[in-house]
Amino acid sequence: MAAVIPERLQEHHHGAHTGLMRWITTTNHKDIGTMYLIFSFVMFLAGGVMALTLRAELFQPGLQVVQPELFNQLTTLHGLVMVFGAIMPAFVGFANWMIPLMIGASDMAFARMNNWSFWLLPPAAILLIGSFFVPGGATAAGWTLYPPLSVQMGMGMDLAIFAVHIMGVSSIMGAINIVVTILNMRAPGMTMMKMPLFCWTWLITAYLLIAVMPVLAGAVTMLLTDRHFGTSFFNAAGGGDPVLYQHIFWFFGHPEVYIMILPAFGIVSQIIPTFARKPLFGYASMVYATSSIAILSFIVWAHHMFTTGMPAAGQLFFMYATMLIAVPTGVKVFNWVATMWRGSMTFETPMLFAVGFIFVFTMGGFTGLICAIAPVDIQIHDTYYVVAHFHYVLVAGSLFALFAGAYYWLPKWTGHMPDERIGKLHFWCSIVFFNVTFFPMHFLGLAGMPRRVPDYALQFADFNALATIGAFGFGLSQLIFLWAVIKCVRGGEKAAARSWESAEGLEWTVPSPAPHHTFEEAPVVR
């Protein structure tokens, strides 16, 4: 199978287009990967500006910077932009760039669909960001878009629904592409259990995406018809139920959080062995752990709904199931630590981010476990404790893994080694400011500060001030990353094909930077 594809690809070798048209019409997985990565970074900055506006308002009690209406719009769009605009596309960018290189394929299976799935994203982003400027402003119902509140919103809500539809289509197409590429286009000899872990985690993620993105699309479509076409799926007066929406949303939502973390696990599992100069510990158990996490993620959704008033049996079931997820998650952490154990480690920037990831992500895992205990969650649900939890897993988890991966593969993408001094500065600033921002939020949540509020009682003032200072530090630190990347693209130490001393995998057998077309002749894996 794999051998057939390369010949066909020869046809559009360096297509006729140059300049902008090259990017609009490209079907090359590397070009598309690059576009995904740039897009997601732009979205990351946009979401970051929103977050800093929120933090500026929260610097002191009282209303100073924005009014509650705008505050709620910013909270909502910050969440939507970061989840759907920054984190998810960034991982798809990595998948595009790296999966073909890792499995020895010449390109993604459906090259033209690949182009389409990327180019759907900018219009979706324009709908989302543009919704600030329509009458009534953007939707202010929170990224979870719970009705009836979301039904009350103005047309900004409709734009958000369409944006979610479009991004969902894009994700599904991207996921199908990844599944087919991985299943059909591996080089001869690359059996499933020889595949780099990044491909495994992405394969499983892609199945999750295919399973749950349609569910989200269904949920927001029902919102749309409730809003405009007289249905009452979520309206008790018409025989519906607002809580039904929450069940549907979280049936998507919980797998979604694993969609955002499994590829991160994959990246970290590539990096740790390289810099520990030792094979990954427990490869097979990593694959099984990832699969069990994915399967369990379908039966835990109502842990986001303990306060809706489920029957005791429901609370117990979802509590037990959620606690169970901690087991495979723990296995992963133990495996990484065992990989480092008795290695011969060096700490270049990718490794710093990977080790930082393990350390800080695990704290998020622990707070997840604490949230899983239903009676405790009754107290901390919808407080800053949850805000702390998910930023530990998403920022220190997903985002740090993305940074780790970016520094790791930048030599392959650009042909230059990233500047270690700048990279390390970026790491230390990020991890320190991250903790200054989010650690105090645990205390705020425990002591009773609800989330999604523009104003708060006086006893929360000190920690909020601290968190705001940390947030600005964190935000500015990300410009260091931009600097590191631009510097690396422009020049720097030439990277060898195998850019890191003991990096393993097919991607390190092609030159750096990777030429436009690679593996036109499928390599053979022993």
Add this chain to the structure above:
Amino acid sequence: MSLSGRLAVAVASSLASFSAAAQSRYNFQEPVTEIAGQIYDLHILMLIICLVIFIGVFGVMFWSVFHHRKSRGAVAANFHENTTVEIVWTVVPVLILVGMAWPATRTILEMKDTSGADITIKATGYQWKWGYDYLQGEGEGIRFVSNLATPRDQIEGRAEKGEHYLLEVDNPVVVPVGKRIRLLLTANDVIHAWWVPAFGVKQDAIPGFIRDTWFQADKEGVYRGVCAELCGRDHAYMPIEVHVVSADAYSAWVAQQGPRQPAVEAEAETEAETEAETEAEADAEVGTSDESKPAGV
């Protein structure tokens, strides 16, 4: 306060001792119900277990980070699996989880048992205030709306913020100490959530549906909470204030409410209320905060 001043305060307070006096800064508020007490203890238990695992795992990791470095001449070993170890670190966590689930299950079952109420109160969430109806038990028939009492000037920075900024209401809920209060929750427009941390109660108020929960406060005092579900513009401005008072003070409060019951509610007055009228002595706190009770929803 200047930025550096705030920073100094924040840093100093983070470093301050974790003493009992500071507990509501770093931990749950002091519990005043049995359930909240159990939740408090569960959380401490979880924290300790997590801390022990954390120290274990990261002790190993950082030991490795410092010793197994190339710069220290470490030579990489080549092992990459060990079935025994892998089984152990799958099974042991399962056992630990069972240990956590056991007490949590007990608490859930108790929280969910709303039977045997002395007094039943219905709370209705509105954008952005709470309405209360005393449905059953002493005080039956009392209804009022509870609004944020913090003046707009404080919110917008034109006046000094008071001690209970954003946590004060015009008409607090009043309940007797040591009595089982069943709370029915619903909402008029969007979903809200009724949350009083010291009681360990947080329950969504869902329009078109009724959910119930309960609490029994064992200590007199004023307990404050907030709406805990995003409900639109003034979500941050619909607090909850509950006065837990002695049985006598409660009866006096009920007596005071009596004449102002709305006519729409055709229900007969309870004997409890007429009895209570003779109890002239009102708790000072409750007495004063009642002066401006409105006539109903």
